[in-house]
């Protein structure tokens with residue numbers, strides 16, 4: 001196999017050993033993040049291709065600079081731990097880093113590799129989320145380790161993104177530890193978590209920590225405005241629905257995701273007068289709207305399979321199919337989570353309007369829906385409605401079928417929204 005240059009240099013040196021090297025370095029004002037290691041590091045931040053995903057991490061300039069420098073200096077480590085609050089853009093940063101690491105130009109944004117990573121359809125970037133309510137399954141980690149042992153499909157290396165690594169418990173964590181310590185040369189792991197305190201120390205000590213700062217919603221909305229040219233009110237709404245600025249940008253660009261949000265708003269607006277049949281219809285319509293953007297992903301997966309079928313073994317094809325299936329489930333789940341965030345955002349507006357008539361709703365485009373709901377519901381009812389959304393999120397996390405979870409939520413919401 002061709003030597004995978006970005007990973008072939010100094011992966012065992014001081015830079016990667018347990019100490020939170022970039023953690024100290026990233027927040028530091030202008031100190032070079034890799035100051036602890038011996039190799040020369042450019043004093044200036046490397047120039048970033050404007051089309052690359054890394055250049056778009058405007059909310060996390062220090063992280064962006066640190067990751068770009070690691071790539072441009074050829075000193076990419078093999079295990080990173082991205083730490084930050086939800087909405088700080090860790091997952092976006094992880095994908096951006098994967099793009100920069102796999103692209104021959106350090107993340108040009110335009111080559112085949114970059115485009116595939118940006119569409120999250122690159123077969124050598126694997127994103128894992130826990131498959132059970134309590135955490136990662138040992139079988140999930142075993143599958144991952146089997147995959148780590150395989151050569152990359154298209155790129156020179158492979159990147160594994162592991163979300164919610166605080167949910168890596170005992171046996172699942174143990175299965176991963178050895179590989180995390182000495183991954184094959186062509187492999188990079190990026191683990192994501194909220195705080196090192198809730199992650200197993202044995203995992204933390206094997207990774208370079210990269211802390212993310214909390215991005216205030218107004219700042220996130222301004223960043224989205226700069227990138228999309230869309231009005232501020234829509235950007236505020238998009239951040240509140242999508243979470244991070246990067247996801248808000250892609251939300252605003254996706255007619256299908258915006259339509260999914262509208263389907264939730266329509267359902268909430270009509271709920272107080274809805275009968276049982278209406279509620280079941282709403283749940284079905286919302287589920288279908290969430291699934292609409294998946295058609296493109298399915299097509300890309302199918303094309304990938306057809307291209308790879310000639311040179312992959314039957315076992316590897318099966319593994320690819322399983323991964324594709326898991327990816328679709330994960331995407332559907334994140335789509336459902338997004339429309340639940342949309343519901344929460346709208347209901348929070350209702351609650352705020354009840355408490356302060358001068359309040360300017362985040363969902364300004366549907367202010368009349370907020371007003372109508374606020375006229376019908378009590379403060380207690382609005383609070384119960386928010387609880388119903390949280391309960392639905394829990395059910396989806398516990399692998400309840402999304403449509404069923406939505407039906408239960410809509411029935412609970414109707415009860416809460418009628419005084």
Ligand SMILES: [Zn+2]
Nearest residue numbers: 103108111114
């Ligand atoms: Zn590229």
